[in-house]
Amino acid sequence: MVRNQVATSPGMGWRLKSESGGGMNRNRVAACVGIRTQYINGETNYDRYRQLPKQKKALFIDDFNACHLPKEKRTKLIENFGDIFGFVFFTIDAAYGLLPECQTSFKNLDFYSIKPFGYVKRNSLIERYIKYRHSDIIDNDEFFDKVKHTFDKLNHVIGDKLIPPYPVLLLTVIQALDYAPIDLNETSYGYCYQTLIHLALNDVGVAREDIDAYVNFITELAFEIFEKESKSISETEFEAFYFKYSKKFWAPDFKTLSENLLNAEILKKELGEYQFGYIYIFYFLAAKKIADLIDKENGKKIVRLLFENLHVERYANILVFVTHHTKNETFIEESILIAMSHFDRIDPITLEKNCRYYNLLEEIVKEITTDVIEMRDPIQERNHRLIADDKQDIEKKTEAPDESATENDLHLRPFLHAFRSIEILGQIVKNRKGSLETAKLKMMITELYSAAFRMINYLGEQIRRGENELAQKVKEKVKDKDLRYDVERKVYRVLHFMSLQACLGTFSKLIQHVGVRELHALFNEVANDIDTPAAHLVSFSINSYYDKINMKELEKLSKDFEGNYVAFQILRARVKSYLYNNHVSYKSKQQIGACLKMQVPARIGQKDKGV
Helix, strand or coil: CCCCCCCCCCEEEEEEECCCCCCCCHHHHHHHHCCHHHCCCHHHHHHHHHCCCHHHCEEEECCHHHCCCCHHHHHHHHHHHHHHCCEEEEEEECCCCHHHHHHHHCCCEEEEECCCCCHHHHHHHHHHHHHHHCCCCCCHHHHHHHHHHHHHHHHHHHCCCCCCCCHHHHHHHHHHHHCCCCCCCCCCCHHHHHHHHHHHHHHCCCCHHHHHHHHHHHHHHHHHHHHCCCCCEEHHHHHHHHHHHHCCCCCCCHHHHHHHHHHCCCEEEECCEEEECCHHHHHHHHHHHHHHHCCCHHHHHHHHHHHHCCCCHHHHHHHHHHHHHCCCHHHHHHHHHHHHHCCCCCCCCCCCCCCHHHHHHHHHHHHHCCCECCCCCHHHHHHHHHHHHHHHHHHHHHHCCCHHHHHHCCCCHHHHHHHHHHHHHHHHHHHCCCCCCHHHHHHHHHHHHHHHHHHHHHHHHHHHHHHHHHHHHHHHHCCCHHHHHHHHHHHHHHHHHHHHHHHHHHHHHHHHHHCCHHHHHHHHHHHHHHCCHHHHHHHHHHHHHHCCCCHHHHHHHHHHCCCCHHHHHHHHHHHHHHHHCCCCCHHHHHHHHHHCCCECCCCCCCCCCCC
């Protein structure tokens, strides 16, 4: 038996397996737990219940963590329950310290916990929600598109390790996305984090008119902890902070405020230290305060510090959240300058035939490419990909490097800076697409493309250097010429495949963090201004991911890429991905296949689905 609450950490549950043994008077225990009150018709049904064998009696106790009895009495109570009931089910909140106590005190307990949802279960939850809340959607294509769109937004909100993907938390975010105010930018996800905080406070009984006071208090507290460069604050420091705060702002009394924040799990207390229950709350609130200070000298100094330390995950995440809170032009300009500064001495890749990176990709692309458009079911294809993502996620967690070691690696630092600046600037593009001038949006997208293309080229230079070093080592170690050639070919193949993965992975980063459906025309303008195959491929990939393939655009690119094997094959791969993951009519597939010189198998007994 397990339980979870909105905006709280996952519930833990356990089952007490009954064993023989004496205990307190059963009638007294029965009265204590209120068995009589569970039945109508008075003593008759109660007596019938008492006569049942113990193994047919079960007791459910929810929120056992709310029991304020001393440890010894809690233990005795649990023991006595086992004398009366064949099964006793408890639920507790994992944030409380009862779990170790129970595991130590009792050997006959079975423990259960709610696990976070992977990609497959997240998708299933979204499907069920949309079927329930949007029953008016009867078109399969529209339903499929809405599921994908919601799935992408949900994953963007929960981020990587920001919000643990427990089912009720996920459902709360889905609802927040679904019921966002009409004037809210579609991708202004700050609303969702704010909703989670408000719901947590509401859930523990904080009056609506007092929520603002609580939010202001925890905002100031988050900034206090940020300035201390810490993750927590001691009990003494917490009390001192409260009394300092209450001289400046109205706040509920200390006991009420601290208990409500702990019960809502906005804060948690461990070993005499207070810290935020979820890291996203800390990031979101610290960023809120920094955004309020951004026009002041102190705020500008903090923002510069954050930008200079983008390789530190804590600072990078706070900067991402600042984008939800500010429209400050200086912050935006700072973001652009940071994006421009990475690898500024490296030329961006173009993927023209005279581009050095083209040479790294040509041979490996020829090896792995096919000219057949397979007939795949988009729903099955999506499920296969979600399963693969779950598997990859498990492997990543198992093999995850130490965070501090990664942040301190001087070789990785430039890449961390580049990737995170793309994410920050991409957030600004998404959140401010309706309020920034088109010219500024266009400049920002252009700089994002340029920064990404320079980073790819830098990686290419490192791969070439490694290729030469490995070739020299193989020459020294392997004397047989035929064997040496074979080893060198295998090494080159691996390195060239890494080059392709680096290129496509960076393109995917741009699609994920910059792409938005409403800026279709602007992405095309940026590609036309840069006018390289790489830029055209990225813009086409963004537009086809968030919208449908435009045949005129596809025909133009197909013609432009004649003679450019690498660009043409990447275009083919992008189109195949679109076809495999969307409902497209057989006739449209034939048109696309003819445009890209690809074979479309004959249709055998399949319905013509899609548009």
